Amino acid sequence: MNLHLKVWRQKNPATKGALVSYEARNIPEDCSFLEMLDLVNEDLLSRGEEPIAFDHDCREGICGMCSLTINGIPHGPSETTTCQLYMRKFKDGQTIYIEPFRASAFPLLRDLAVNRSAFDRIQQAGGFISAHVGAAPDGNAILVPKTDADHAMEAAACIGCGACAAACPNASAMLFVGAKVTHLAALPQGQPERERRVLAMVRRMDAEGFGNCSNYLECEAVCPAEISTTVIGQLNRDYAHALAKESL
Amino acid sequence: MNLLTKLWRSSIGKKWLVAFTGLALLGFVLAHLLGNLQMFSGAEKINAYAEFLKANEKPLWLARIGLIVCFVTHIVATLSLVRMNRAARPDAYALKRSVQAKISTRSMALSGLTVLCFVVFHLAHYTLRLTDSRFKVEAEGGLLKSAHDVYNMVIMGFQNPLISSFYILSVGLLSLHLSHGISSVFQTLGLETKRSSIWMPKAAALIALLLFAGYASIPAAVLSGLLK
Numbered sequence: 113m114n115l116h117l118k119v120w121r122q123k124n125p126a127t128k129g130a131l132v133s134y135e136a137r138n139i140p141e142d143c144s145f146l147e148m149l150d151l152v153n154e155d156l157l158s159r160g161e162e163p164i165a166f167d168h169d170c171r172e173g174i175c176g177m178c179s180l181t182i183n184g185i186p187h188g189p190s191e192t193t194t195c196q197l198y199m200r201k202f203k204d205g206q207t208i209y210i211e212p213f214r215a216s217a218f219p220l221l222r223d224l225a226v227n228r229s230a231f232d233r234i235q236q237a238g239g240f241i242s243a244h245v246g247a248a249p250d251g252n253a254i255l256v257p258k259t260d261a262d263h264a265m266e267a268a269a270c271i272g273c274g275a276c277a278a279a280c281p282n283a284s285a286m287l288f289v290g291a292k293v294t295h296l297a298a299l300p301q302g303q304p305e306r307e308r309r310v311l312a313m314v315r316r317m318d319a320e321g322f323g324n325c326s327n328y329l330e331c332e333a334v335c336p337a338e339i340s341t342t343v344i345g346q347l348n349r350d351y352a353h354a355l356a357k358e359s360l
Numbered sequence: 361m362n363l364l365t366k367l368w369r370s371s372i373g374k375k376w377l378v379a380f381t382g383l384a385l386l387g388f389v390l391a392h393l394l395g396n397l398q399m400f401s402g403a404e405k406i407n408a409y410a411e412f413l414k415a416n417e418k419p420l421w422l423a424r425i426g427l428i429v430c431f432v433t434h435i436v437a438t439l440s441l442v443r444m445n446r447a448a449r450p451d452a453y454a455l456k457r458s459v460q461a462k463i464s465t466r467s468m469a470l471s472g473l474t475v476l477c478f479v480v481f482h483l484a485h486y487t488l489r490l491t492d493s494r495f496k497v498e499a500e501g502g503l504l505k506s507a508h509d510v511y512n513m514v515i516m517g518f519q520n521p522l523i524s525s526f527y528i529l530s531v532g533l534l535s536l537h538l539s540h541g542i543s544s545v546f547q548t549l550g551l552e553t554k555r556s557s558i559w560m561p562k563a564a565a566l567i568a569l570l571l572f573a574g575y576a577s578i579p580a581a582v583l584s585g586l587l588k
Contacts, residue, residue, distance in 0.1 A: 184453060215449055216447060327544045330460065349549075
């Protein structure tokens with residue numbers, strides 16, 4: 113299949129970027145979106161042009177490294193990561209806009225690659241449990257009801273790709289932070305640091321310059337891990353509780 | 361640092377201020393509608409209600425001050441959040457598609473600003489009575505039988521199709537604003553559950569629709585000649 117691409121090209125954070133048109137010719141229907149970009153880059157290299165920079169790693173849909181806003185939707189038209197998006201989702205001759213994830217907290221590095229370290233810093237602020245290292249504990253030393261484990265797992269499915277913030281008209285990271293907070297709040301191991309965690313993570317989130325939730329619900333629509341916005345409700349609830357306890 | 365400062369300094373805290381003040385304003389919108397619907401019970405009833413409100417000056421002003429504080433806080437906190445949100449996405453997408461955001465959510469700024477303009481006009485029109493020279497007692501050259509002759513004032517006001525249309529448009533946009541606002545309040549205050557996230561938007565839309573029907577019924581009844 114042949115495609116008309118409009119790709120965001122930007123040499124570095126300091127220069128101005130622009131959409132540049134490329135023709136992608138003879139693209140197999142069964143190749144992934146990233147493989148299509150690989151083919152385009154091969155073509156660019158053979159012509160002595162600079163290839164398009166984009167993020168990718170596992171290409172299995174689990175690492176959260178691939179990004180791209182495709183035709184106005186982060187990760188494109190299917191509810192997966194970009195690496196799991198196949199060209200058969202597109203029509204022959206279609207025009208495809210390819211832009212980076214846009215948020216001030218995700219500064220652009222080059223072309224389509226952005227720096228998503230802000231998410232790492234939010235995690236480092238409190239998205240963990242402090243436990244003594246050593247031998248692995250007995251499997252059932254701490255009993256967790258199945259429903260709680262399932263609830264925690266649903267939230268833990270977040271791969272931290274940043275599509276939520278990229279899709280949100282406010283560039284809010286509250287689905288991501290909500291998922292991390294909900295994951296540990298559902299488990300007994302997360303209880304001792306529950307309040308400190310939510311306060312620290314929300315403050316880091318604000319400091320990183322993300323927006324805040326206006327309940328557009330765009331985040332859950334594009335989330336490749338299908339995280340529900342109920343985690344944002346949990347985040348609001350836990351933050352209310354922790355802030356009240358800290359202040360009163 | 362007290363709780364209010366902490367609320368103001370955090371994004372979620374500011375959203376609570378918007379949510380709580382929104383709830384208070386919703387309470388007013390409901391109470392005001394119940395008062396207004398007395399138009400259908402005849403002139404005596406609603407005029408007596410107006411007289412009753414005016415006779416209790418202290419509680420009336422307490423409520424008014426409360427409303428003004430809520431109204432101003434609602435707007436100021438929202439503007440502050442909007443500023444943060446704009447700053448969070450300085451470079452716009454060349455192409456951005458919305459997947460599932462509702463029209464009521466996407467038009468919050470438009471509906472909110474229209475309601476703000478409407479509130480200013482509505483206060484000048486019926487509360488301060490600045491825009492219509494007929495809204496004075498007969499002794500002062502107006503057409504009202506007494507200072508509390510709200511019934512005739514409303515009839516005269518809404519007989520103007522332009523004013524009625526603006527009123528209906530504004531309460532329509534207010535309802536749109538509330539259909540998003542009511543369901544958002546529960547999410548923002550952390551009261552939403554998986555189950556309520558399904559029925560809450562529907563319940564909010566129904567409440568908003570009923571409010572619209574209630575408010576719009578009065579100018580519609582005046583224009584159609586049902587109330588005269």
